[in-house]
């Protein structure tokens with residue numbers, strides 16, 4: 001196919017790449033016909049697809065530290081059955097954690113110490129996730145990170161987060 005008929009992803013338009021959480025691998029989806037398949041569609045430019053995927057991850061793996069507050073959707077966690085700190089106080093706590101990260105403490109140890117998410121047990125590790133699985137503001141921040149990079153304070157309905165992309 002000519003370059004015109006392929007999106008920048010090497011796939012014949014309008015095919016896109018998605019991530020299957022259950023099968024833990026990429027699959028191909030045609031939003032017009034709603035067709036989905038494991039193998040690359042007919043006419044795919046394999047080299048362009050590989051290059052595209054290197055720059056546009058279909059899935060990322062992140063650690064995060066969540067500080068819930070009184071306005072959180074579920075203001076409770078293993079740390080407290082009734083979380084009452086304000087959003088401003090939660091942000092201040094994350095800023096103190098940012099300082100401890102910058103002075104060399106590990107993200108995992110800080111997640112175990114402070115995160116209000118049940119992933120604290122695994123050093124904040126959420127595993128791999130694709131688009132459409134996490135709350136929008138979290139997804140947007142996570143997919144904008146390079147591997148090894150840590151976000152600033154990210155707000156979701158659950159509270160306020162620091163996110164570190166590891167894969």
Ligand SMILES: O=C(N[C@H](Cc1nc2ccccc2[nH]1)C(=O)O)c1cc2ccccc2s1
Pocket residue numbers: 064066074116117118119125126127134135138156158
């Ligand atoms: O939603 C979860 N936990 C919630 C808090 C929370 N809210 C989040 C919003 C976005 C990303 C992670 C988030 N974690 C809770 O414990 O109240 C998850 C826990 C875990 C544990 C392991 C892997 C994925 C997940 S997602």
